[in-house]
Amino acid sequence: MRRIDAIGITLGVFLAGGLAYVALQLVGIDGQNAGIWSQVLLVAGLMGWLATYLFRAGGKKMTYHQQREEYEKAFLQKRLDELSPEELAKIQAEIESGN
Structure with missing residues (x-):
């Protein structure tokens, strides 16, 4: 993976978190809870990515x-x-x- 790819992925994750926050506020959730739930989504996504990484690394894929x-x-x-x-x-x- 090139450095520019890593930067793009990082920006994409950052923007996705912001969009999730805004979307949760648009559905009627207050700002504090929207922040908490957007962080929960981010952590869940990162844990899912980590699980796939460990699976690929363990299986030498x-x-x-x-x-x-x-x-x-x-x-x-x-x-x-x-x-x-x-x-x-x-x-x-x-x-x-x-x-």
């Missing part, structure tokens, strides 16, 4: 892990493609013999 896995597969495939048939047969024989 993060972009970094996926990119690293794809790189490792491509690297190993390239090394395999560079082997001569004799080297490939030698490695296969070593694997089959259990060494």
Whole structure:
């Protein structure tokens, strides 16, 4: 994520909180209760985001892990493609013999 993306998300969350406050006041809730409920919505949203983050990090579904896995597969495939048939047969024989 780029820095500008993080700034945009932060501004979006800030604006959403303000809009929730105004919307709650428009429905007839007084200013103090509207402030409390808009904060409750913000905290609930942040807790939901945190839960999804922890789930992705725990399951290694993060972009970094996926990119690293794809790189490792491509690297190993390239090394395999560079082997001569004799080297490939030698490695296969070593694997089959259990060494």
